[in-house]
Amino acid sequence: MSTTPSKKAPPPSTEHARDFLTITIANQLFGIPVLQVQDVLGSQKVTKIPLAPPEIAGALNLRGRIVTALDVRQKLGLEPRAKGEKNMSVVVEFHNELFSLVIDKVGDVLSLRSEDYESNPATLDRLWREVSLGIYRLENRLLIVLDIPKLLSATNS
C-alpha cells in the first residue's frame, strides 16, 4: 500500500494481473488498487466543515476515527450529485490520515492484466490526467486507475 506508483510509468507490478476495486462516478468507471482500500461505506452522516475547500464534503466518524470526506465529483470537476441520489464511500489512508472518497457506486473487484493497460491519452483532460495512473481496456468500457496519493495531495495544495 505504501508503494506509490511512479508517474506515467505502467503500474509497477511484477505479476501479470492486479486487483482493482471498481467504482463509478458519473457513469465513468474508475479503479482503485484494492490494497489501498480500507473500507467501503454506504451513505454516511457527514459533519460539514465550513471554510474548507469545496471538495471537502465534511468529516465523519468511522469506528472512533475521524475521517475526512472528499467529494470526488467536485474534485474531478463534475456536476454535483442530484439531490436525493445515493452515494457510497471508499475509505483510503494517506499520510496516516483516513479519507473517505465520496463516489456514486462501488462495483466488483476486478483482476486486470497488464496487457490491457495503456498510459493516459495525451488529450485527456488535464485535471483528470493528473490523478489518473493510466487506463485499462475492458471488454466494453474503459477503466481509469485513480492515483489516490495524487488525488489527495492535489487537495492539499
Added chain:
Amino acid sequence: MDDLMAEFLTETSENLGELDLGMVNLEQNPNDKNLLSQIFRVIHTIKGTCGFIGLSRLESVAHKAEDVLGLFRDGALEVTPEYVTLIFESLDRIKFIVSELETNGKEPEGDDTELIAKLAAILANAGADQGYTAEASAILDEMDTIVDQEMAEICTETNTGTEDTEDDIALEASEAPAPEQTKTKPNDNQAQNEATKESAVANQSLRVSVDVLENLMTMVSELVLTRNQLLQILRTQGENEFTTPLQRLNHVVSDLQEGVMKTRMQPVGNAWSKLPRIIRDINIELGKKIELEMRGQDTELDRQVLELIKDPLTHMVRNSADHGIETPAERKAAGKPETGKIYLNSFHEGGHIIIEIRDDGKGLSLERIKQKALANGLATAEELARLNQQQIQQFIFRAGFSTAEKVTSVSGRGVGMDVVRTNIEKIGGSIELKSTEGKGTSVSIKIPLTLAIVSALIVESAGEKFAIPQLTVKELVMTSSDGESRIETIKGTPVFRLRDHLLPLVSLQKLLKISLGDQEIETSAEGKSREIEEARYANKYIVVTQVGAYTFGVIVDKVFDTEEIVIKPVANILRNIEIFSGNTILGDGTVIMILDPMGIAKCSGEINLADSRETDEESSTQKRVAEKISLLLFSAGSNAPKAVPLELVSRLEEIRTTEIEKANGKYVVQYRGKLMPLIPFDASMDIMGQEKKPVLVFSDHHNAMGLIVDKIIDITEQHIDIQIKGIEETLMGSAIIEGKATDVINVGHFLHSVDPHWFKDHGDEPFTPNGRANGDGQAKRVLLVEDSPFFRNMLTPLLQMAGYEVTATENPLEALKLHEAGYNFDVIISDIEMPEMSGFEFAENVKTRENWQDVPMVALSSHATPQDIHRGMEAGFTKYIAKFDRDTLLNTISETIAERYGDAI
C-alpha cells in the same frame, strides 16, 4: 540521589545488559562491525554522561575502553580474544562502579590505573603498528612502572571497601596470559555476586517509548468517548439491566483514564534540568554571582505541556539572570548581598499548575520601557504619561521589545516576552508580571495540567453544531428583539451592551459562511433597514468569550450542554483554517468541529490583544475609584423606585397569588418543599390584585423569606452615595440611581421582621456566631473601618445580627483613636480604598501598636486582584475578601476569631 543520576543509572544498566549479549556474540564473530559500533556507542554514551555528572573514575575507564573500541571499529586493530577479554574486564569494572553508585550514591574508592594501563598498552601497540613508535614506547614504559606499582599495592592492600574489584584485579593480573575461556570464569562469579545488587533502581522503572504511551492515550480517549456514548444511550433508555454494569464500566474507565494520564505526567523539574548550567554559564560570562533556587521540581504535568513550556521557561530564567540580576558591584552599591537569587517554584492550584520565576534583581526600569516604547512608536509621550506602572510594564509583552541595553550571547536578541506570552496562551495558560524597580521581578505562569481532555460548550449555528472550549467562555446571554438584551448594529456590525461595556460581536454564521438552505447569507447593509437587521439577531445566544484580555461575543443560534471532549487534530487539508483548533467525536457519535476562540478573534478583525488588555486595566482602575455595586431596581408601594444590593438577593421568583396562604397571621407560600414567609414590601400593597407577583427571595442555608414587590425594573451597576438617611426602618436611605431618586431598602429590617433570630440559631452553619460563644458568653468585638456609609450601614446590622459587638468607624484615623483610648477588639475588618489613609497603611500602622498588633485583620475590597491580595498580606492582613460576599465575610470572621483563640471555642 538526584533524578539525573537515577536516569543515568537506569539507562546504563539497560545498555550494559544489552552489551553482555553483544560481547558474547563478538567473541564468536570478532569482525561484526554492527556489534562493534553498538558497543562503542554504549561506552561512548557512558563516558559522555559521566563526564557531565562528574563521575571521574567511571569516565576514565570508559574513556580508555572507548579508545580501544574505536580502533576495533575503524579496523585499525584486529579483534583478538585477548582484547575482548580486556574489554570485558573494562565492562565489568564499569558495572561494578555503577552498582556501587546505585547502592551508595557515589563512586567507590579504588584505582583503575592498572586496567587503564592495559588499555593504554593496546592503544600503544596499535599506535606502534602505525608508526607512532616514540609515543608508544613512552606509554609502554609508563605502563610497566604503573603495573609494577599496582601489583605491589594489590598485594598489600586488601582491606578496603573495594575488595571485590581488588580481588578481581589480582585474579586478572595473575591469569593475564591465560586463554580467555578460563578467564571469563572469575568474571562470571563477580557478575553473579553483583547480580543481586544490580539494578535496584533500574527495576523500579521501565522505559516505554512515547509512541506507545501516546497510542495508549488515544485508545483510552476512544474508550472514554465510547463510554460517553453508552451513558448517553442509557440516559435515554432509563433503567434497565445494563445500568449497573455500565456504571461499573464508567468508573473503571475513569480510573483507567486517570491512570493513563499519569503515565504522561512528568515532573516539571525535567524542564528545569538545563537551568543550573545556563546560570553557571551566565555567571562566568557576565561576571555575576547568581544562585538558582528551585522548589517544587516534583510537581507533575503532562509531557506535552511540559515540552511547550520548556523554552519559554528557559527564556525567562535567562532574562532574569541576564537583565534582572545586577553585577556584584552594582548589587553592593544598591545595598544588596552580592549574590543575586533566582527562585523557581511550581505547585498545583485547582486544575492548573503555577510556575513562578522570581528574582531579586533590579526590576523593570519604567524609564527604559517608556523610552523604548516611544522609540518603537508603540505609544506617544502623552499616552505614556497617562499609563500607570503596571500598564507600562505590559509593554514588554509587545513584539520586538527588549529593554536590554546590549545584546549579549545569552539574551536580548529580540525574541522576547511576546513569544513567551504567545506560547503560553497557546496552551490555554496565562502569564502575569509583577516588578518593583530596584527590588526585583516576579513572573507567574498559570497553565492547564493537560491538553488531552477539555470541557467544551456545544453550540449550534445555522443547523451545524460546534464546540467551544469552556475555559474561554465567560458567560452566556440570550438576546431578544427589544429592551436591554437587544443586539444593536452600527453599519451592519452587531454590538451588545453588556453591563457597562459595548461588547463587540461576531456572528458565527457569517464568520463561517454557513447558511440554512433557504436563508440567504447577509450580503450588504444596503437595502436593509437597521430594524430588520437587528430583528435578525433576536432570540439568539451570545457566547461571551475571552482571549487574553480581549472579550468579545460570538452569536450562535442555540446552546446545548457542555461535554468532555478529546481534542483531535484536524486533517492536514484543514490545518490552514484558523478558526478550528481541532475536531472530536461527541457522545452521540457525530463528528464536531472545535472552534478556536483565538482564531475567531484573529479572523473577526484586527485586534491588538495588548491594547485591549490595557484599556481593560484602565477601566478597572477607574472602577476602583468609584466603588460600584450591582443593584436590583424594583418598584413597590410608593412611586420612587427601590433598590437592593443584588448580592443580598438569592433568587427572583414569580409567585401565583392563589398559592399564597396565611398561617399564623402571616403570609406564607410553599416553596421548594418548605413554607416560606412572605412579606409585602408595603402593608398597603394589594397582594391579591394580580395573578402573579414578583418576589425577591432572601435566604441563607436554612431560612428563606420572600419580599413581595410590584415590579422588577432592572439590574444596574452603580456607585451609590446615600444622600438622605432613611427615616423609615425599611429604608437605608435614598440615592440617585439611573438619574432617579431611589430608595435603598434595608434588607436587615425585613429579615428581622420575619424572624428576629434570622441570623442566629443556625447550629453549626457557616456564620455561627462563634463570637458570642467564647465560654464566658462574651460577644466578640469587631472593629469595622469603612468610609462608605452605605457599606457601613449594611455591614453593621449584618454583623450585629450574627452576634458580634460591632464598632464602626468612618476612617482609619478614627480607628486609631480608639486604640489610644484603650479599646480592644477581637478582629478588625477594614476597607482598602479610603481617602485619608488606605487600608494597607492602616494595617501597617496597626501592626506596630501594642495590644493591637496581634489582632487579626480582614481586608474588605470590591476588587481583589492577586496583586492587591499580595499587597494586603504584606501589610499585615490575615484575610482578604470581596466586599459583597456576605457568607464568606461571616465565615471568615468566625474562622479568624477561631484561629486566634484556638479551636477550643
